[in-house]
Amino acid sequence: MTATTGARTATATGTFTPQPGAAPLTRMIAAQTVLETRMLLRNGEQLLLTIVIPALLLVVFSAAPIVTTGAGKRVDFLAPGLLALAVMSTAFTGQAIATGFERRYGVLKRLGASPLPRWALMTAKTGSVLVTEVLQVALLTVIALALGWSPHGNATSVALLLVLGTAAFSGLGLLMAGTLKAEATLAAANLVFLLLLVGGGVIVPLSTFPHGVATALHMLPISALAEGLREVLQHGAGMPWGDLGILAVWAVLGLTAAGRFFRWE
């Protein structure tokens, strides 16, 4: 066909003259992280879930004796619980819902044909979750300090708990987003958020429940995170290995299952 020779002699200076190639990986991941974060912060429902609800619960339950929080200031009990809730709201609920709809709208499919590798997309998603968590932790810390919070413990333990908690919740959130329909993910992720808020030792102490139930509930990732943060921040413990262990198991299970069952279309 003559068009073949035409291609070779085509002007080298045309607007659309092919010049393909991927951008450097670091630039792609940075750009994708910025976009993912912007999408998250632009979404009103997401902000309600990740910023407004944890902050509001912290203020309301610290101000009034609605639940019995044991000895000490209420805020000392509540602040670690709401930090845990903030992690769950972003890494699990928010990420599951957003990713579910991205899958439904063909965003993940289209990105699959772009130069961005899939692992780089997941890295960017994790990056945007971490950026959001930093904002949440900063905001909740400021509010809690204003309410008279006096945290103890070492920062490394706290950071480790937050990172393992994020890994556990991300795995579970992505598993849900990659296997269910977007609407089902929306409903299920919100329901799970609500149940774990009540039954996960966030604002209601696990000791409120009968002993056997409390022990079982402690195995949940939200309880392990909340209790672990409480051990460190409220009671000044070193490394809460038990809680870190529970989170690590959830992280391995969730991420492995997500890697195995996630459907991109």
Place this chain on the structure above:
Amino acid sequence: MQSTPAVEVTGLVKRYGAKTAVNGLDLSVPRGCVAAVLGPNGAGKTTTVETCEGYRRPDAGHVRVLGLDPVAEAASLRPRIGVMLQSGGIYPGARAAEMLRHTAKLHREPLDANALIERLGLGSCGRIPYRRLSGGQPQRPALAMAIIGRPELVFLDEPTAGLDPQARRATWDLVRELRADGATVVLTTHFMDEAEKLADTVVIIDGGKVIAHGAPEELARGGAKDTLRFSGRPGLDLASLLKALPADTAAAELTPGSYWVKGKVDPQMLATVTSWCAQHSVMPDRIAVERRTLEDVFLELTGKELRS
């Protein structure tokens, strides 16, 4: 490298459960040309294109895109191709211009996003989140995203579905420019005129197989007969006309004074008919040549019943 075709598919088979979507399909697209894949709904167009894009693993057959295996060598292939899906592909909360600028950042030497936004009129829908765009509006950012990375090969799945005539023409102009600048374009379409005007080569698919292929004008001609119509005095003796014409020509008086001649319509045939008219002192009024269009060919090949 340049000598290999942009797309080379042989004996492609793709099944979804019990349903065979593509059943032994062959396709070859030379570099630097525009290829249109035509076919009724469910013919296997999208499956074929998505196999070339690396989304589907063939059940049988051989697929090479720019000389690469689209599944095994996806990492090398993806930076070199541009993809426009039939729908979607943009964050529901993103704005068209924002998404385009982002896509540009994934490529090494992208086109100027602002120039492309201006050119495709994305400025007007630039501030609106993608999920609120209506009609054919979502196609425009998706098209822009497919070409912003300056790809060698662009796949466009129904790029003009739902577009108004102006936007359709803008898309056509863009495709022509891509070809002129040396890119290869593979597009699927339902529109015969689009394939006829735009494509160097047309492939008609039905039931997962190629049922015809070639340059659009060749296909339309396709050895089949064209028709010459004219009006004149009723009751002319057509037998003497047919004697002067090649053996496989037919002629008839449809209604009194209205005639058609079916056969190879070329200057020779036209001269024979008009000189025969002159011999019989007939003024051939409303003389007209009717060519088959690609649409006629398409309907002949794929039937006229509606598809789901």
